[in-house]
Amino acid sequence: MSVTYIDAIHQAMAELLAEDEKVFLYGEDIAGKFGGAFKATKGLAEQFPGRVLNAPIAEDAIMGVAIGAALAGMKPIVEMQFADFGTLAQNQLGNNAAAHYYRTGIPVNVTLRMPCGGTPGGGPYHSQSVEALFAHYPGAHVLCPATVADAYYMLKQAVQIPDPVVFMEHKFLYRWLKADTWLEKDPLPIGRARIARPGRHATVVAYSAMVPETLKAADELAATSGYSLEVVDLRSVKPLDTDTILASVARTGRLLVVSEDFPWGGVAAEVIARVTGQGYHLLDAPPLRVTSKDTPIPYHPDLWKAHRPHSGHIVEAARYLMSL
Amino acid sequence: MEMARAFDTKLSALYKAGKIYGGVFTGRGHEAIAACEGVYLRKGHDVYTPFIREQAGRCAWGDSVLESARSYFGSALGLMRGREGNVHWGNPREGTLAPISHLGAMIPVVAGMLMAKRMQGEKDFVGVVCIGDGTTSVGATHEGCNLIAVEKLPAVIVVTNNQYAYSTPNHQEFACKSLCDRGVGYGMTTHECDGTDFLQTLEVMGRAIAAARAGEGPQWVVAKTLRMCGHGEHDDASYIPQELKDRFADRDPLAVARRQVQEQGWLTADEIAAIQAECADEVQRAVAQAQKEPTPNPATEDWSATSWKPTRY
Secondary structure (H helix, E strand, O other): EEEEEHHHHHHHHHHHHHHOOEEEEEEOOOOOOOOOOOOOOOOOHHOOOOOOOOOOOOOOHHHHHHHHHHOOOOEEEEOOOOOHHHHHHHHHHHHHHHHHHHOOOOOOOOEEEEEOOOOOOOOOOOOOOHHHHHHHHOOOEEEEOHHHHHHHHHHHHHHHOOOOOEEEEEHHHHHEEEEOOOOOOOOEEEEEEEEEEOOOEEEEEEEOOOOHHHHHHHHHHHHHOOOOEEEEOEEEEOOOHHHHHHHHHHHOOHHHHHHHHOOOOOOOHHHHHOOOOOOHHHOOOOOEEEOOOOOOOOOOHHHHHHHOOOOOHHHHHHHHHHHH | HHHHHHHHHHHHHHHOOOOOOOOOOOOOHHHHHHHHHHHOOOOOEEEEOOOOHHHHHHHOOOOHHHHHHHHHOOOOOOOOOOOOOOOOOOEEOEEEEEOOOOOOOOHHHHHHHHHHHHHOOOOOOOOOEEEEOHHHHHHHHHHHHHHHHOOOOOOEEEEOOOOOOOOOHHHHHHOOOOOHHHHHOOEEEEEEEEEEOOHHHHHHHHHHHHHHHHHOOEEEEEEEEEOOOOOOOOOOOOOHHHHHHHHOOHHHHHHHHHHHHHHOOOOHHHHHHHHHHHHHHHHHHHHHHHOOOOOOOOOOOOOOOOOOOOOOO
């Protein structure tokens, strides 16, 4: 029997609710029989009465409620219906929740789950990757799981972290990404990147749904050219595990960073800035990045496929990187 | 109220002497409203969200002016340790929140605290949120108030209409006849009072807070006054017409309250004078102490914005 990425998220929430009475779920359309736009909370309202609560359509207020509840000792897990609408909660997350520990010495234990990333036909406002916007503010951690096991363990770990944690769940991975189990023998702690595939000729750093795309690209390149790519799955974009990236670049001498987000001021730019700053001497070629285009995300699947990085773009960029 | 006025007067002088970093925001004209909120609340049990002009409320709630002075001077011994300043301090563990500058943002935070108290089985608690006429225009206020009403929370929204949001008069801020209409729209019980009339404000605020505490749902109180100062001490409020200032000249809430408590036989003129002297002394001591205390040290500052850090190998 196989389980999916969204099964892992559902299971993590069910266990968190069972293990800790301070945990409750709050968001739009998550309660009742409906169980959320993506059904991540299906059945949980019946299983945990009074602890899975529907909110009005008010993203700013939803995040504000979570902050207040956390200050009163609870551990709220908030679901934004789509990460795109998370921008409406950005003031509360960035200026209030994330700033609170530095200002007052009291951390705000909220977990903000945001279904992010593109799916065919999603269009400009149901497809965005907003991790860089949220990572920008000091005081929050931003997680981008790319495997079924990470979706399970990182959500469980997120709630144990006393600070605000933004948990970016990729909508495409929800039902597409499958594994035999969400359990792992030795799960990594948050803050550690993972070598998803060892390789010798170039380091490709990716996160979220770009990890399976990059693994596919690495297979294609190996089959057609013999080049072997080392794929680093960031897992969390903040904290950013610069050590693992630098160690990989030291082995390969080349760096490509892949992100589904827009190019400007994104995670890819941050990774490249750190590697060039701390490991310039390790590089045999200029570091490159593959990101989505600098336009809003288009609706038509043909436009969308050209806008969003896929394995073909990654293979092409890797070949160019090897030519430098 | 006397303590807040004494503190504000001292702060204003310190600002003009260049002794304060950043702005100074006083509550002249707001003292009756703020004090009448704080006096009905129980520190450590209720939730209180004072903001820019609620020093009298903080005093009535039971916080010392020393902590406010520490906030202004950035004392390393203060709750905010120089990381946050002026009116932005709070003590969430006792029920006061440290407000952010974005208007309306604290309304849902109070809602969350009240929801948590309800989940935790606490009883007889209430939350008071202070906002102004300007705050009623911002989107966060609408989201927060609607949510409070939907959840039927024991909250009191106190809207102090001091007629000017910084320099913007009421007619450029909202077009409804009365700000009470907003409360009606949210489905809250509404109350209105003359915020310069101490006895009336005491009675109305008492009724509203008691109703919320008794489980009658959220209450919306509009208290009218005039901001009898600038937005901050940097602002001479020259945009407020002189005739309006004149109309409120004999309605200073402090003067009204002093008269009313004597008429009620609660205090004599001598007793009031003694309270004023006591307040002046306490303000003097608090300011002197806060100025003497160590300031934060950038070299030893923990420049970490999170309490949790990843393990390094």
